[in-house]
Amino acid sequence: MGRSTLEVLGAAAKSAKAAVARASTAQKNDALGFAADELGARAEAILDANRGDVDRAIADGVSAAVVDRLRLDAHRIASMAEGLLSVAALADPVGEIVDGWVRPNGLRVRRVRVPLGVVGIVYENRPNVTSDAAGLCLKSGNAALLRGSAGAIGSNIAIAAALRSGIEKADLPADSVVLVDDVRRETVTEFVRLRGTIDLLVPRGGQGLIALVLEEATVPFIIDGDGNCHVYVDASADLEMAERIIVNAKTQRPSVCNAMESLLVHEAVADAFLPRIARTLDGVELVGDDRVRQRLPEIAPATDADFATEFLDLKMSVGVVDDLDGAIAHIARYSSGHSEAIVTSDLASATRFCAEVDAAAVLVNTSTRFVDGGELGLGAEIGISTQKLHARGPMGLRELTSVKYVIDGDGQVRA
């Protein structure tokens, strides 16, 4: 008759949520500090556990890149602890009065920021997410229910034990952070159906996980989606600035979602700009449409699929457009709604681009790489939302909260 482990673990997180929600900022910061201490104190045990995960991954023939993401060292553990301390230093969103007003009948209405309750996170082989996500959930007054990958389970158990021990030292329930240690594949599906337990699900993974969430989830979720990000070089662009921005957006860290994937160039500057940027981006594989290849005959043609692809690599699609309308139409067709930039010196072009391009972030004369919680000043991020509901763009502490109406009266009744 027994409930499954996952239900028990979900119930544990749920049982902790009231205490976490009520905890003072000082208490939550203490918990983060103690948790950071515990990570340091248990570094050897965490590294031991991690070596087990890494050995298993290598024996299973997992790719070097995945092994690298999985592998911890003293420096990475110290970074996790520092991350917790920097979250402690952020402003507490809980209790913020979002707005408020008085009704003609004297009712005093305010909307107050409150925790969501239990935040569920499904993630892949990065053990640091265990600590990073737990810290953000805790500071925002939420219990965290974490479902990491089977490949990192040893590391995750050791990290979660350290966090829970630190949290208890601040007189908060250890179950403020609950790690799902049943990592059979089917528990992901069970996890996303814990309606009544999980108040927000943040799936952090690839297309397969997103598809599973869309099909199976009954809990509310936010999609941290792809970034097929464009930079459009307008006729009036400062071409030197455009070059600098494109190099940064494409090559500074090509494997992340806010990296640039596609370049659009206004016809009027295509002759001047395309050969120049192609030279500068030596080492980046370019594919282009016919009008690009008239200027750069050495590159391969870009297919429709290329324009729709988030390469996450040193590869970029390039197109020439007639004008701003052409750029906006191309972006409307291919964009994943993440981050879209224009380089221009024309006020009307900048204004129209920002108004008409439908994305989490639109940028003028700067790099798409800035669309990041840290870079925008949110302090930290639990993901970047490409959906429009609740949170759009980088999600920080505030995006891990809800609001509550508080209505004070003196006996008013409705007429």
Add this chain to the structure above:
Amino acid sequence: MGRSTLEVLGAAAKSAKAAVARASTAQKNDALGFAADELGARAEAILDANRGDVDRAIADGVSAAVVDRLRLDAHRIASMAEGLLSVAALADPVGEIVDGWVRPNGLRVRRVRVPLGVVGIVYENRPNVTSDAAGLCLKSGNAALLRGSAGAIGSNIAIAAALRSGIEKADLPADSVVLVDDVRRETVTEFVRLRGTIDLLVPRGGQGLIALVLEEATVPFIIDGDGNCHVYVDASADLEMAERIIVNAKTQRPSVCNAMESLLVHEAVADAFLPRIARTLDGVELVGDDRVRQRLPEIAPATDADFATEFLDLKMSVGVVDDLDGAIAHIARYSSGHSEAIVTSDLASATRFCAEVDAAAVLVNTSTRFVDGGELGLGAEIGISTQKLHARGPMGLRELTSVKYVIDGDGQVRA
């Protein structure tokens, strides 16, 4: 090979969304005004169509209450038109700058309120929803994709035609409002899976519809859920005020979600208050726990199911609690998270109740019936969210929008 009608209709709404999103406030208000005019001008045609729906419902043996909701008359059509004009009078949420700041590197960041895109609404036999929902979507810059019931299809087609004609007179696309006229049951399932077309789904219906949405939807949605609303009479309550509030909350309109369903009374005032409120609520069927029935032996015992039930009728569950903790624990167990009230003169009780009760709205010394978009000053509402993501409580125009980051630079790149 042809796409289904629903896909064609969804594509039509999607094709209109850019124009609606860009429309000025003046243009949207004109459209609402013309649409109101058209409802008036076409009142006879709408009433003819409605008579067909009503006759069919009667022939099908539908209940009198459902027929009443379905039936239109000149007054109801005038109300729909007035509703559109009152939406026109509301502030336009689009373009509001939610917040903004400057980063140390000089990047100027702002978050701007933008339309969601296409808002999909599934609703039951109330033809006025066609007009009300379309008006709210239009004013908030969204295209509306409306899927009403089979039973109201004639009325809905006539109303939608009037709205579309008015919208065109303001030089906006008629497809800003698209009615799904394929009302076979299976199109609901198709509708909630129009990912990429519908940016927000608001299902307005009963448990069956909610269950279908939870199981089948791939589009983002907001649940407009039940209201199992409590009023807790604290030891320090002004009992005359408590009586007035309970009468209002329970009887002013028992069939709606913000009506009170359950009364909790502090042990210290149970002897004084229970007989009094039972007399006053003559005509309301009470069911109570043992400690209530010690004072009111004539009423039936309340089962666990009673305490969990949203009666939507002149019936109410009653319980006695030891103290505030008991009230908060009872509410945590049975509440649907809609609206919860305390009557008290004790500051600490009020403060703790508001902090610890987890609901869209918590109220002190006033009636749960005020938890309504109009009463709270939102102007109008498209529903009342009982979920925590995106919108919580009454949803007005602002809740039909998203935000977009707009980031202005001068050539900044990421280090």
